[in-house]
Amino acid sequence: MRALLVDHSAPRHLRLGEAPDPVPAPDQALVRVAATSLNPGELTALADLPGGAVPGWDAAGVVVRAAADGSGPAEGAPVVTLGLAGAWAELRAVDTAHLGPVPGGADLGPISTVPVAAGSALRALHRLGPLLARRVLVTGATGGVGRYAVQLARRAGAHVVAVTSDPAGSADGLRALGAHEVVGPDLATEPVHGVVELVGGPVLVAAHALLLPGGTLVSVGRASGGESVFTGAAFEGTFLPDRVITTFFLPASGPGLGADLAWLAARVASGELDAGVAWRGSWTRADEAVAALLDGRLRGKVVLELD
Numbered sequence: 001m002r003a004l005l006v007d008h009s010a011p012r013h014l015r016l017g018e019a020p021d022p023v024p025a026p027d028q029a030l031v032r033v034a035a036t037s038l039n040p041g042e043l044t045a046l047a048d049l050p051g052g053a054v055p056g057w058d059a060a061g062v063v064v065r066a067a068a069d070g071s072g073p074a075e076g077a078p079v080v081t082l083g084l085a086g087a088w089a090e091l092r093a094v095d096t097a098h099l100g101p102v103p104g105g106a107d108l109g110p111i112s113t114v115p116v117a118a119g120s121a122l123r124a125l126h127r128l129g130p131l132l133a134r135r136v137l138v139t140g141a142t143g144g145v146g147r148y149a150v151q152l153a154r155r156a157g158a159h160v161v162a163v164t165s166d167p168a169g170s171a172d173g174l175r176a177l178g179a180h181e182v183v184g185p186d187l188a189t190e191p192v193h194g195v196v197e198l199v200g201g202p203v204l205v206a207a208h209a210l211l212l213p214g215g216t217l218v219s220v221g222r223a224s225g226g227e228s229v230f231t232g233a234a235f236e237g238t239f240l241p242d243r244v245i246t247t248f249f250l251p252a253s254g255p256g257l258g259a260d261l262a263w264l265a266a267r268v269a270s271g272e273l274d275a276g277v278a279w280r281g282s283w284t285r286a287d288e289a290v291a292a293l294l295d296g297r298l299r300g301k302v303v304l305e306l307d
């Protein structure tokens with residue numbers, strides 16, 4: 001099969017080449033991949049992978065061989081899939097617990113953005129508890145996870161405060177997604193019940209300071225790469241008790257992932273959720289797409305089509 005392979009002699013550590021077809025385990029379906037989306041975390045990890053490896057987390061496609069143990073969808077079903085490798089290839093063997101059926105006829109390009117970005121947004125919001133009539137802060141709101149988190153928090157009945165480094169340029173778009181307020185990194189807003197935190201550094205510290213008693217901050221990512229330095233007073237609970245900072249890792253976020261991916265994919269297919277695709281093109285242009293994403297020129301998701 002053709003695949004995007006790790007090649008450390010290539011400028012972006014990737015080249016389109018030939019790799020052996022994957023051999024599915026009994027609880028894995030074999031999927032013919034139609035589209036994959038890129039995540040910043042997997043791109044920065046490429047330099048550490050062995051040459052010849054087939055990376056990739058997100059893929060959407062069609063089942064060409066159902067799992068031998070009888071789990072998961074039948075041959076011919078369109079699906080969205082998550083794994084820690086193997087998405088950037090014509091064929092992917094994927095655990096049936098980590099795939100979800102997709103409505104027939106759906107455009108698999110935007111659907112391929114669902115696993116990491118929308119899955120993380122949904123499951124991070126679950127950790128905040130009920131959202132109806134609560135104030136929720138989303139940092140890094142213009143990114144892949146952030147855009148989905150804004151939309152999902154709004155659907156769940158929260159008052160949504162979106163944080164972006166560029167409020168002037170991004171406010172209209174974020175309000176269109178459902179944000180009630182758009183603020184800059186100074187986080188000039190009232191206290192909140194919950195935070196989906198994607199930026200790290202001083203933004204994490206400032207977001208924690210906004211938490212109400214009993215509030216939760218889910219630290220999902222650290223897009224800025226910055227360090228977070230707290231004063232001891234941040235953790236004195238006399239006046240602001242029971243505030244929690246918790247960590248998050250999507251593949252270890254508990255059972256039911258396939259059902260969550262299916263629910264999210266159906267909403268993208270119907271247009272209820274906007275996948276925010278900022279770049280879409282052939283996987284033969286992968287270098288161009290990777291460069292645009294890593295250079296910070298894009299806000300939103302990159303989709304590669306396996307044509």
Ligand SMILES: NC(=O)c1ccc[n+]([C@@H]2O[C@H](COP(=O)([O-])OP(=O)(O)OC[C@H]3O[C@@H](n4cnc5c(N)ncnc54)[C@H](OP(=O)(O)O)[C@@H]3O)[C@@H](O)[C@H]2O)c1
Nearest residue numbers: 041120140142143144145164165221222223224248249250
């Ligand atoms: N733990 C997990 O399981 C998990 C799952 C998914 C993602 N993540 C992590 O979550 C973070 C967000 O992921 P994503 O896919 O949404 O990333 P993304 O599409 O690149 O978006 C990140 C957003 O963060 C903001 N940002 C602020 N300072 C930045 C900086 N110095 N460099 C880049 N972005 C900056 C940007 O929004 P503004 O300019 O509008 O502020 C940007 O749109 C990443 O760190 C990713 O690795 C973790």
